[in-house]
Amino acid sequence: MTAIPNTDRHEGPRASAAVPRLEVRGVGRRFGRVAALDDVSLALAPGEIVAVLGESGCGKSTLLRLIAGLEAPDTGEIRIDGGCVAGPGRDASPETRGVGLMFQDYALFPHMSVLANVCFGLKGSRAQARAAGLARLAEVGLAHRAESYPGTLSGGEAQRVALACALAPRPRMLLLDEPFSNLDAHTRGRVRADTLALLRASGITAILVTHDPGEALDFADRIALMRHGRIVQSGSAEDLWRGPASPFAARALGEVVEVPGRAQGGRVETALGALPTADAALAGPVRVSLRPDAIRIGRAGAGVPARVLHRRFAGAGIRLHLAVEGLDAPLSLPAAGDDSSAPGDVVFLSLDPREAFVFSG
Incomplete structure (x- = not known):
């Protein structure tokens, strides 16, 4: 795959590495009597890749949905580049947050061509959207499948198209929710490595949600370990490996x-x-x-x-x-x-x- 040039349209002269790309401050989310998230705080620097690691049902995907704006927190606030997008009296729409999403089920429209999927929702003229879509497909090595349909793609190709779709609007941040779990072991490793190389080269901030400790260790600059709706330990892979804070943390990484x-x-x-x-x-x-x-x-x-x-x-x-x-x-x-x-x-x-x-x- 070819690297995306680092032309983040959201960066400006006032942007600073001192301002986190993302801040989650004391966020809580309940579904009836169940606390899906309980006082969760997390910050990402621009260009940082963080893995949120935990078992099914621990609140990982709920956290991503709140950051993306698909749901609103009950307590706490979420800030992107210093601006509040969710909190008391504030709930910015998903399309204004500059956040891309990549899911495990690819989320491609089966009746639309690969190129049409990538262009869907892009602003500008039809010609501009087509040019941007073809550029994104070239970056993931699939320009030759532009007129194909999702049903004709392999699992690895479909995941690359999903990545192109997520990156097409040039988001400030990419959220990946178990994106490789539906792939076989060989394809999973290859697509994961290609995705990581693309993110590194482009400098995009990203959060990977996963239940796979090996994936978290391989992919991320930092790991946030979740259990029962709370982040119980956060740090570099080496810090967590060499200094687990509890028996659970020790088991979580291997x-x-x-x-x-x-x-x-x-x-x-x-x-x-x-x-x-x-x-x-x-x-x-x-x-x-x-x-x-x-x-x-x-x-x-x-x-x-x-x-x-x-x-x-x-x-x-x-x-x-x-x-x-x-x-x-x-x-x-x-x-x-x-x-x-x-x-x-x-x-x-x-x-x-x-x-x-x-x-x-």
Whole structure:
């Protein structure tokens, strides 16, 4: 795909990087007795890409609908480039907000050509709209499908057309609601990479809503982790990976092994071995979340013994199911591709404290 030149018509001499492109301030939204959003605050700098990560029903899509103007918040306010677009006494229409939307179902009109879909709603003369539509299709590599109809497109092509539609009006910001989830794994990765490259090259501010932690890690400058209508932690992918604020946050970004422990005197004792803790005052029962890489599997006699229950080939490596004294359930851990362990063998486990997170309670 060809990069869009950075000619954002909404930027002017008064625009400043000090003014956030988007500010969501204490926003709440209820549906009857259910709080879909509860005191949500979020800010994006111009050109920043943020992933809102969370499970289905946590409020991610509702947040996008409020930013786009498809719904109004019950409390709080939303500002774009410093101007209030939603809040007490203010509800700017969607078409005046300069926000583009890209959905997982593509939202293309089946009875209209690809080019007509991209041109739909564009201002100016018919010739100007056609020229703009063809330019957007060229940017996503689909100028040759301009006169085709959506029903003849592959999933990846349809998603690229949806991207061209969203970018055609030159929005200040793009909102992407699970846009790649309907694609197969190979196509999803390719379209996602192309979309990200286009956004980076054009400098467009974007919010990606996703339930896929790998997608959030790959795509965004920053991740806002949502749960039960609230943003529970926000930061760079590395910050969240290395410093989760809760067991939920640790699980949200990837596989973890959770074991109980007991803290005392700056150390935590677990069935998998002892760990130091940064909080010397922490005492009593704790929960320990371990990235799989934090648990090293060895054949020598140093470490905690574990009996191999099952060995499974997993492509790039081997997966071992292990019984450990003191743990109620077996552990499932990745092992090196050349691991030769067999059921009944005893291996020895040791811990890397850099990939271990201790939580009270």
